[in-house]
Amino acid sequence: MKKLGFGLMRLPLTEGGAIDIERTKAMADRFMAEGFTYFDTAAPYHQGESETAFRKAVSERYPRESYIITDKLSLFKIEKAEDIPSFFDTQLEKLGVEYLDYYLLHAMSASSFERATDFGAFDFVAKKKEEGKICHVGFSFHDSPEVLDRILTEHPEMEVVQLQINYLDWLDSSVRAKECYEVARKHGKDIIIMEPVKGGALANVSPEVVSLFNEKRPSLSPAGWAVSFCASLPGVIMVLSGMSNEAQMEDNISYMKDFVPFAAEELALSERAGDMVRNDNAIACTTCRYCTDGCPQKIAIPDIFTAYNNYSRFQKTNLDGAKWRYNKICENGGKASDCIGCGLCEESCPQHLPIREHLSAIAKEFE
Ligand code: SF4
Ligand code: SF4
Known part of the structure; x- marks a missing residue:
C-alpha cells in the first residue's frame, strides 16, 4: 500500500x-x-x-x-x-x-x-x-x-x-x-x-x-x-x-x-x-522548568510559552488551534491570567525572562 x-x-x-x-x-x-x-x-x-x-x-x-x-x-x-x-x-x-x-x-x-x-x-x-x-x-x-x-x-x-x-x-x-x-x-x-x-x-x-x-x-x-x-x-x-x-x-x-x-x-x-524552526522563538524560554515549582498558581509557564512560540512562529495563522492547545495545557494548572504577580518565577529563571509580562500578553491573546 x-x-x-x-x-x-x-x-x-x-x-x-x-x-x-x-x-x-x-x-x-x-x-x-x-x-x-x-x-x-x-x-x-x-x-x-x-x-x-x-x-x-x-x-x-x-x-x-x-x-x-x-x-x-x-x-x-x-x-x-x-x-x-x-x-x-x-x-x-x-x-x-x-x-x-x-x-x-x-x-x-x-x-x-x-x-x-x-x-x-x-x-x-x-x-x-x-x-x-x-x-x-x-x-x-x-x-x-x-x-x-x-x-x-x-x-x-x-x-x-x-x-x-x-x-x-x-x-x-x-x-x-x-x-x-x-x-x-x-x-x-x-x-x-x-x-x-x-x-x-x-x-x-x-x-x-x-x-x-x-x-x-x-x-x-x-x-x-x-x-x-x-x-x-x-x-x-x-x-x-x-x-x-x-x-x-x-x-x-x-x-x-x-x-x-x-x-x-x-x-x-x-x-x-526542526531545531532551527523551534529556535526562531518569540520568547527565549529553554523549558528548563526552574520556574514552575515555586509558582503558587501552578501555572505551566514553559508549556504555555512553547504553545505561544509555536503560534507566533507561523505568523499567528492558527488561533483556534493555539487556543485549543493552550486550554489543554491549563487543564491541570492555572491559566496565564491566574498569575498574581508574586515574581517568584522570575527569581529562578536563568534566562531572566519577564515572565509576568509575557503571561499577561498571552492571556490577552488566548483567553
Ligand atoms: S509571578 Fe505569576 S507565574 Fe510567577 S510564580 Fe508568581 S503567580 Fe506564578
Ligand atoms: S525558568 Fe525561565 S527559561 Fe526556564 S522554563 Fe521557566 S521561563 Fe523558561
Missing part, C-alpha cells in the same frame, strides 16, 4: 464556500490513477459534508475493493451512549459503503478516554468489527505519551494509532511526538500520521531552512521534506495530507509515488531543521 493518504478535511471550495465536488472528483481520480488508495474523513470535517463528498467523488464511482476508507467515532459530537449506533449507521450511509476499512475513536486524550469508556465505545467498535462492519479498529490521539501508554495497555485490541507527528513536533517538549511514537512502537501498533506538514506551516519555512534542505536534495519541496520524514519512520503505514488543491496533490504525488525512505543522514537533517 502506498503511504500517502488523502485527508478529506480541507477540500477545495466553491466561491459560495461549499465543497467543490467536481474538483474533488478530479483530484480523487488523479490520486487513484497514480495507485494511491487511502482516504480519511470524520463527521466534523466540512460541517458534516466531507463524508458525503467522499461518496460522490469515490464510492459512487469506484468498486469497493479499489479504495480504503477510514472514518472516526467523534464522541464529542454525541450526547449519550445510545446515540452511537445511529451515528455509525449515518456515517456508512453518507459514505455510501457497507463497511469501513479503519474506524478510529476520534481525538483520544485523558478526558475523552474516560468518556469513551463510560459510553462503552471500545465495546461498540469491537462488536462492529465482529459483525464485519469494521476491518481494523484504533484511535487518533492528542495527549501525552503517558496517557497513550495507559490506553494501549488497557486496550491491547486496538490495532492502529493515529498520531500528530512532524519534524518540528518530533522533539517539541509540549507535543512530545517522538515519545508518543516510541510508545506506539513499544506496543507493536501500526501508526498513521496526521499533520505531517503541521497544518501547512512546514510548507512555508524560513529561507535558512530551505537552503539547508536544498543543499541535500534541491528537487524536494519543504512539504516534501516534512511528509518524507514521517513516511520514513519504521512502523508508519500511512501519512495523511489534507490536500486542498491540485498543486498540493501534484507535489505530494511527485515524491510519494515511488517513495524511497530517508537515510539516517536525511532524518538527522530534518531534526536539525
Whole structure:
C-alpha cells in the first residue's frame, strides 16, 4: 500500500464556500490513477459534508475493493451512549459503503478516554468489527505519551494509532511526538500520521531552512521534506495530507509515488531543521522548568510559552488551534491570567525572562 493518504478535511471550495465536488472528483481520480488508495474523513470535517463528498467523488464511482476508507467515532459530537449506533449507521450511509476499512475513536486524550469508556465505545467498535462492519479498529490521539501508554495497555485490541507527528513536533517538549511514537512502537501498533506538514506551516519555512534542505536534495519541496520524514519512520503505514488543491496533490504525488525512505543522514537533517524552526522563538524560554515549582498558581509557564512560540512562529495563522492547545495545557494548572504577580518565577529563571509580562500578553491573546 502506498503511504500517502488523502485527508478529506480541507477540500477545495466553491466561491459560495461549499465543497467543490467536481474538483474533488478530479483530484480523487488523479490520486487513484497514480495507485494511491487511502482516504480519511470524520463527521466534523466540512460541517458534516466531507463524508458525503467522499461518496460522490469515490464510492459512487469506484468498486469497493479499489479504495480504503477510514472514518472516526467523534464522541464529542454525541450526547449519550445510545446515540452511537445511529451515528455509525449515518456515517456508512453518507459514505455510501457497507463497511469501513479503519474506524478510529476520534481525538483520544485523558478526558475523552474516560468518556469513551463510560459510553462503552471500545465495546461498540469491537462488536462492529465482529459483525464485519469494521476491518481494523484504533484511535487518533492528542495527549501525552503517558496517557497513550495507559490506553494501549488497557486496550491491547486496538490495532492502529493515529498520531500528530512532524519534524518540528518530533522533539517539541509540549507535543512530545517522538515519545508518543516510541510508545506506539513499544506496543507493536501500526501508526498513521496526521499533520505531517503541521497544518501547512512546514510548507512555508524560513529561507535558512530551505537552503539547508536544498543543499541535500534541491528537487524536494519543504512539504516534501516534512511528509518524507514521517513516511520514513519504521512502523508508519500511512501519512495523511489534507490536500486542498491540485498543486498540493501534484507535489505530494511527485515524491510519494515511488517513495524511497530517508537515510539516517536525511532524518538527522530534518531534526536539525526542526531545531532551527523551534529556535526562531518569540520568547527565549529553554523549558528548563526552574520556574514552575515555586509558582503558587501552578501555572505551566514553559508549556504555555512553547504553545505561544509555536503560534507566533507561523505568523499567528492558527488561533483556534493555539487556543485549543493552550486550554489543554491549563487543564491541570492555572491559566496565564491566574498569575498574581508574586515574581517568584522570575527569581529562578536563568534566562531572566519577564515572565509576568509575557503571561499577561498571552492571556490577552488566548483567553
Ligand atoms: S509571578 Fe505569576 S507565574 Fe510567577 S510564580 Fe508568581 S503567580 Fe506564578
Ligand atoms: S525558568 Fe525561565 S527559561 Fe526556564 S522554563 Fe521557566 S521561563 Fe523558561
